[in-house]
Amino acid sequence: MAEQGSGLTRRGFLKVSAAAGGALLVGFYIPGCGRRTANAAGHAPDSEPASDPAAFAPNAWVRIDPQNNVTVMVASSEMGQGVMTSIPMLLAEELDADWSRVRAEFAPVAKAYTNPIIGQQLTGGSTAVRGFWKPVREAGAAAREMLVAAAASTWGVPASSCRTRDSQVIHGESGKKLSYGDLAAKAAKEKVPDSVFLKEPSEFRLIGTPARRLDVPAKTNGSAVFGQDVQLQGLLVASVERCPVFGGKLKRFDASKAKAVKGVKDVFAIDSGVAVVADGFWPALQGRKALKVEWDEGPHRNLSSADIRKQFEQAVDKGVKARREGDPESALKKAAKTVEAVYEVPYLAHACMEPMNCTAHVRSDGCEIWVPTQAQTGTQQTAMHITGLPAEKIQVHTTFLGGGFGRRSERDFVADAVQISKHLGKPVKVLWTREDDTRHDFYRPAAYGRLQAALDDSGAPVAWIHRIASPSIMSRVAPGRVNNGIDNTSVEGAKNLPYAIANLEVTYAMVNPGVPVGFWRSVGSSQNAFITECFLDELAAAGGRDPYQLRRDLLRGHPRHRGVLELAAEKAGWDTPAPKGRHRGIAVAQSFASYAAQVAEVSVDQGKVQVHRVVCAIDCGTVVNPDTVKAQMESAIVYGLTAALMGEITIENGRVKQSNFTDYPMLRMEQMPEVEVYIVPSDAHPGGVGEPGTPPIAPAVANAVFAATGKPVRRLPIELES
Amino acid sequence: MISLVVNGQRHDVDVDPDTPLLWVLRDNLGLTGTKYGCGIALCGSCTVHLDGEPARSCVTPVSQVGDRKVTTIEGLAGASADPLQRAWIDEQVPQCGFCQSGQIMAAAALLARNTTPDDKDIDGAMSGIICRCGTYQRIRAAIKRASDIKAKEVSHG
Numbered sequence: 001m002a003e004q005g006s007g008l009t010r011r012g013f014l015k016v017s018a019a020a021g022g023a024l025l026v027g028f029y030i031p032g033c034g035r036r037t038a039n040a041a042g043h044a045p046d047s048e049p050a051s052d053p054a055a056f057a058p059n060a061w062v063r064i065d066p067q068n069n070v071t072v073m074v075a076s077s078e079m080g081q082g083v084m085t086s087i088p089m090l091l092a093e094e095l096d097a098d099w100s101r102v103r104a105e106f107a108p109v110a111k112a113y114t115n116p117i118i119g120q121q122l123t124g125g126s127t128a129v130r131g132f133w134k135p136v137r138e139a140g141a142a143a144r145e146m147l148v149a150a151a152a153s154t155w156g157v158p159a160s161s162c163r164t165r166d167s168q169v170i171h172g173e174s175g176k177k178l179s180y181g182d183l184a185a186k187a188a189k190e191k192v193p194d195s196v197f198l199k200e201p202s203e204f205r206l207i208g209t210p211a212r213r214l215d216v217p218a219k220t221n222g223s224a225v226f227g228q229d230v231q232l233q234g235l236l237v238a239s240v241e242r243c244p245v246f247g248g249k250l251k252r253f254d255a256s257k258a259k260a261v262k263g264v265k266d267v268f269a270i271d272s273g274v275a276v277v278a279d280g281f282w283p284a285l286q287g288r289k290a291l292k293v294e295w296d297e298g299p300h301r302n303l304s305s306a307d308i309r310k311q312f313e314q315a316v317d318k319g320v321k322a323r324r325e326g327d328p329e330s331a332l333k334k335a336a337k338t339v340e341a342v343y344e345v346p347y348l349a350h351a352c353m354e355p356m357n358c359t360a361h362v363r364s365d366g367c368e369i370w371v372p373t374q375a376q377t378g379t380q381q382t383a384m385h386i387t388g389l390p391a392e393k394i395q396v397h398t399t400f401l402g403g404g405f406g407r408r409s410e411r412d413f414v415a416d417a418v419q420i421s422k423h424l425g426k427p428v429k430v431l432w433t434r435e436d437d438t439r440h441d442f443y444r445p446a447a448y449g450r451l452q453a454a455l456d457d458s459g460a461p462v463a464w465i466h467r468i469a470s471p472s473i474m475s476r477v478a479p480g481r482v483n484n485g486i487d488n489t490s491v492e493g494a495k496n497l498p499y500a501i502a503n504l505e506v507t508y509a510m511v512n513p514g515v516p517v518g519f520w521r522s523v524g525s526s527q528n529a530f531i532t533e534c535f536l537d538e539l540a541a542a543g544g545r546d547p548y549q550l551r552r553d554l555l556r557g558h559p560r561h562r563g564v565l566e567l568a569a570e571k572a573g574w575d576t577p578a579p580k581g582r583h584r585g586i587a588v589a590q591s592f593a594s595y596a597a598q599v600a601e602v603s604v605d606q607g608k609v610q611v612h613r614v615v616c617a618i619d620c621g622t623v624v625n626p627d628t629v630k631a632q633m634e635s636a637i638v639y640g641l642t643a644a645l646m647g648e649i650t651i652e653n654g655r656v657k658q659s660n661f662t663d664y665p666m667l668r669m670e671q672m673p674e675v676e677v678y679i680v681p682s683d684a685h686p687g688g689v690g691e692p693g694t695p696p697i698a699p700a701v702a703n704a705v706f707a708a709t710g711k712p713v714r715r716l717p718i719e720l721e722s
Numbered sequence: 723m724i725s726l727v728v729n730g731q732r733h734d735v736d737v738d739p740d741t742p743l744l745w746v747l748r749d750n751l752g753l754t755g756t757k758y759g760c761g762i763a764l765c766g767s768c769t770v771h772l773d774g775e776p777a778r779s780c781v782t783p784v785s786q787v788g789d790r791k792v793t794t795i796e797g798l799a800g801a802s803a804d805p806l807q808r809a810w811i812d813e814q815v816p817q818c819g820f821c822q823s824g825q826i827m828a829a830a831a832l833l834a835r836n837t838t839p840d841d842k843d844i845d846g847a848m849s850g851i852i853c854r855c856g857t858y859q860r861i862r863a864a865i866k867r868a869s870d871i872k873a874k875e876v877s878h879g
Contacts (some may be wrong), residue, residue: 080819080855213816215819216810217807218819220807220826221796222755222795226757226820237749280737281745281748282738286738353767353820354757354818401818403820403854403855433761634856634859635817635855635857661762661764661852662764668858669845669849669862670845670849672859
C-alpha cells in the first residue's frame with residue numbers, strides 16, 4: 001500500500017496559496033519571488049516565469065511553464081549542503097519530471113515555506129530533507145495528478161489508463177503522449193486533489209541516485225551570486241566599527257577625518273557601532289580606519305579565557321541532572337578500578353569563507369533585503385522590528401551562502417544593513433571584514449567536563465558520571481526551551497550516551513561568562529562526542545580492552561550505532577595492523593537522526609600530528625542523493641578536523657585575541673587526509689546529513705593520537721607535549 | 723585615472739591608487755566572480771591572473787598592475803577553462819562554491835605550466851586557497867581529470 005499523503009487537503013492548498021498571496025491556480029504569483037534559478041544544464045535564469053499566465057503552479061512548490069520547464073521553489077538555504085538539488089529531487093520524483101528540465105529557485109519568505117520540524121523558515125539542525133520529505137513529495141504528486149486529469153479529459157479516457165514519465169503523460173493503450181508543458185494551461189483548471197498517493201521506495205527512479213547538483217555550473221564560472229555580490233542601482237557600501245569588548249557600548253566618536261576620505265558619504269551611529277558609508281568597500285574601510293571612537297567597555301572588559309575556565313571549574317560539580325540511571329556513586333565506591341579525567345574544549349568561530357554581509361533597501365512603503373541567510377523568518381522579523389513595517393511589506397531575497405555552519409542563522413548583519421538603509425533611505429550593502437567576522441561571532445561554546453567511571457573485574461564500565469559546565473545557546477536564542485536549567489544543546493551528545501552502562505549520571509551547570517555563543521555545525525555533539533568518545537578509549541585502555549570491541553559490546557541494543565561502527569572498522573581494516581608508523585582511532589556518534597562512525601589513521605612525528613586517512617560510515621536512513629551524502633561527510637570531516645587540530649578562540653581583556661587566518665588557521669590542501677565514505681543501506685525515514693559527520697572526527701583522531709603516544713588527549717585543539 | 727586591461731577590455735577607473743585590484747574589479751567594474759575572503763592574501767578567494775600568473779588581487783594595489791593583463795574567472799575562457807570547468811562539474815567539486823573561483827584560477831595557472839601535475843605539485847599550487855567545505859579531495863581529482871581531458875584533446879588534434 002502506498003503512503004497516503006495526509007497533509008495535502010484541498011483546504012491545505014488554499015491555505016498555502018493564500019499565504020503566498022496569489023490566486024489559487026492560474027497565474028499563481030509570489031511577491032518578491034527570487035529569480036535566481038539554476039538547472040542541471042546550467043541554463044541562464046529565465047525571465048520572470050512566475051508571471052507567465054500560462055504557467056501551471058498548483059502550489060507553493062512547483063511551477064510548470066508551457067516550454068515544459070519545471071521550476072521547484074526551494075525553501076531552504078543553499079550553503080553547500082546540496083539542498084538546492086535534493087529538494088527538487090523529492091518533487092521531481094513524485095511528479096515524474098524530466099530531471100534535465102528541472103530548475104530550482106530560492107523561495108521568498110512566506111508561511112508556506114515553514115520547515116515543519118523547526119516551525120520557521122530556517123535552515124539548520126540538518127532538517128531540510130527530513131522536514132520537507134513528505135510535503136514536497138506530496139506537492140509533486142498533486143501536480144502530477146492534475147496533469148494526468150488534464151490529459152485524460154483531453155483524450156476522453158479514464159485517468160487510470162494514463163501513466164507518467166519524463167515530464168509526459170502517456171496513454172497506455174494508444175501510446176498517445178502530451179508533455180507537461182502542453183498540459184500546463186489545462187492542468188491549472190483541474191481540481192486540486194484532496195489527498196494523494198506517494199510512491200513506494202521500490203518505485204523511485206530519481207531518489208537514491210547521484211543526480212548532478214543544479215548549482216555546480218554557476219559555481220565554476222563566477223556567475224553564482226553570493227550576498228557580497230549583490231549589485232543594485234545606486235548601491236552604497238558600509239563597514240561598521242564595533243566595540244571590541246563583548247557587551248561594550250559607544251560613548252562618543254569623531255568622524256571628521258573619516259568623512260574627509262574620498263568616497264565616504266556618511267558616518268553615523270547604529271546599535272552595533274559606528275557605520276561608515278561610502279561608494280565602495282575600500283573607501284568605507286579607509287574611512288573606518290580614520291575614525292576616532294571611545295567605548296564604554298562595560299562589565300566584561302577584564303574577562304579572559306583563564307577566568308572563564310575558573311568559572312567552569314567552580315560550577316562543574318553544581319549542575320542539574322540531565323540523566324540518571326542506577327546508583328553511580330555506590331558503583332564507583334565498590335569498583336575494582338576507577339578512572340577520572342577533566343576534558344576541555346575552546347570557543348570556536350565559524351569562519352565561513354564569505355564574511356557576514358547583508359544588503360537592504362528600506363523605503364517608507366517597504367523593505368527589501370538581499371542576504372545570504374539561513375533564517376528567512378528571523379530576517380523578516382528583525383526588519384519588521386527596525387522598520388515598523390508589517391511582514392507583507394518586507395521581502396527577503398536569499399542569495400547563495402558562502403558557508404553557513406549555523407552562523408548565518410543569526411541576524412546581527414541584517415540589523416546592521418536595515419538600520420543603515422533606514423537612516424539613509426537608500427540601498428546599502430554592509431560587508432564585514434574577516435577580522436569583524438572572527439571577532440564578532442556567536443561562538444561554539446567552550447566546555448569543561450569532569451568525568452568519572454568505574455570498571456568491573458572484566459574491564460567493563462559499570463558506572464559513568466559526566467559533569468558538564470558550559471555556556472548555553474538557548475538561554476539567548478529561545479529561553480523558553482531551557483527546562484529546569486537544562487539546555488539540550490549543551491548536553492546533546494552526552495545525555496544520549498548509547499553505551500550499556502548500568503549506573504550513569506550526566507549533569508549540566510550553565511555558565512554564561514558573556515561571550516556570545518551560537519549554533520556551530522553539529523552544536524553540542526561537536527564537543528560532547530569528543531569528550532565521551534575519548535573518555536571511553538581511556539576506559540578501554542584502563543580495562544585492557546580493544547576500543548572497537550568494547551564499543552561493540554556496549555552497543556548491544558543499538559543496532560544502528562553498531563552498524564556504522566562495524567562498517568567503519570571493517571573498511572578501515574581495524575583487525576589488521578595499521579601501516580608502519582601509523583595508528584588508528586575510532587569513534588561513533590548519533591546526531592540529527594543519523595549515525596556516523598569514523599576511523600582515523602594518524603602518525604605522530606616530532607610533536608606533529610598528521611592525519612593520513614579517514615574511513616567514515618554513515619547511516620542517514622533513506623538516501624536522497626548518495627553523492628551529496630558523501631560530499632557532506634567529506635565536508636563535515638574537514639570542518640571538525642580543522643577544529644581538532646588548530647581551532648581555538650581565546651579571550652583577553654573581554655575581546656577575542658584572534659583576527660584572521662593568520663592566528664585562526666584553516667585546514668589546507670596539503671593537510672587533507674584521504675577520506676572514504678560508506679553508506680549503510682536503509683529504508684528508514686531520512687536523517688540529517690549536513691552535521692552528523694562532524695562529531696566523530698575529533699575523537700577518532702584524538703584516540704589515534706592516544707594510541708600513538710600512550711597519553712590521552714583531553715583538550716582541543718590537540719597539542720602534544722614536546 | 724588609472725588604466726588597466728581586464729579580460730581583454732581596457733578600463734579607466736577613478737580610484738585611490740592604493741585601492742586593491744579586488745575592489746576595483748568588484749565595486750567599479752562589477753566583476754563579482756572574484757571574492758573577498760580575508761584581505762591579507764591568506765585565503766586565495768581573490769585569485770586572478772596577471773599575465774597568466776596567479777596573483778592575490780586583495781593585496782595588489784591597482785596602481786601596480788600596470789601593463790599586465792588581468793584575467794578573472796569571468797574572463798577565463800577557451801582551452802584552459804573548458805577542461806577545468808568540465809572536470810569541476812564531473813567531479814561535483816563545489817559545495818558552497820565561494821572559494822571556487824580562486825581554486826579554478828589557481829588550478830588553471832598550475833595546468834598552464836605543468837600539464838601533468840602529481841599530488842605534490844597540486845599541494846604546492848593549491849594549498850594557498852582555503853576551502854571551508856572541504857572540497858580538497860575533489861579538487862585534486864578534478865585537476866587530474868582536467869589534465870587528462872587536455873591531453874586527449876591534444877592527441878586528437
